Amino acid sequence: MTESVPRENERQPAAAEWPDCALCGSVETRRLFTARDRLTGRPETFPVVACVHCGLVFISPRPPVQAIAAYYPDAYYPLDAEPSPESLAVAEGLCQRVMAWAHAHGHAAPRVLDVGCGTGVFLHLVQRAGGQVRGIEMSPSACAYAGIRYGLDVSCGTFDDVALPPGTVDIMTLWHVLEHVHNPLATLRKARDLLAPDGVVLIGLPNFASYEARLFGRRWYSLDAPRHLYQFTPATVQALLRQAGFTVEQVVHSSATFGLVYSIMGDLTGISLRLRGRSLSPGTWRSIARTLHPLAMPFCSVAARMGRGGALEIVARPQASATGLPGAW
């Protein structure tokens, strides 16, 4: 772990920890590059390392659990406006997939748990389509928004705080969550235990093996250090799922353009994503993004077709005999 020793002109977080590899337990890593927090502009640096044994990519050293909230400013959540057409379209697409799966498996009113539900637009759509919904979200302001705007009962906390009986969730969504948690293997094992025997988990996450990740490196929007503690590839996330007791059913490469568009915008603005919601109004920010979107589409479509999309969407189900007795919510 000699790579984890700070170099000259690098400042570690005030509180730091050096995690073992979450996939294979190794302590041997090699440094890929050093990233900065482009959202808050804080001065610390975050080495991005790869396990020399299994290839899992993560930040080390990193802020420990008790210090990570400081890196999630309220500006992280767009609470000042209705969902943008783009985010509404994503939520609608996900809702349609979830309800189609539920109906195909005989669930008229599926029990849906959205981990990291944000401001609740996805759960609102699922509830309107007949689902029984629950959400967990660590941002108090996002929880309050979900309650006031949609009337949802969202628990404020982390996935560790979820205390549902085992085997009682039909569909769990971990949409851009796994890269944020300190122990993704423990998160997936808990997800497997909560799922019904015929349940399913839908996972979305950035793809570190994507063309856009290679193109932008430390400036890649979806690097998002230090909030993204892990960076997965199709190989490492599938290995982690198998280790947690899942069977992977589907891995889809997303052709979504936001990772590429926001990476370009971060470069164009010169200083960082701190501009979002500050120097640039959210409306102006979205206008620029909409202008770039059609230009990014051909690249992202080709990347997805080549198996190098900017994000991955994964469907997995518990391996047989992994769940407890079904119970009621």
Ligand SMILES: [Zn+2]
């Ligand atoms: Zn490893």
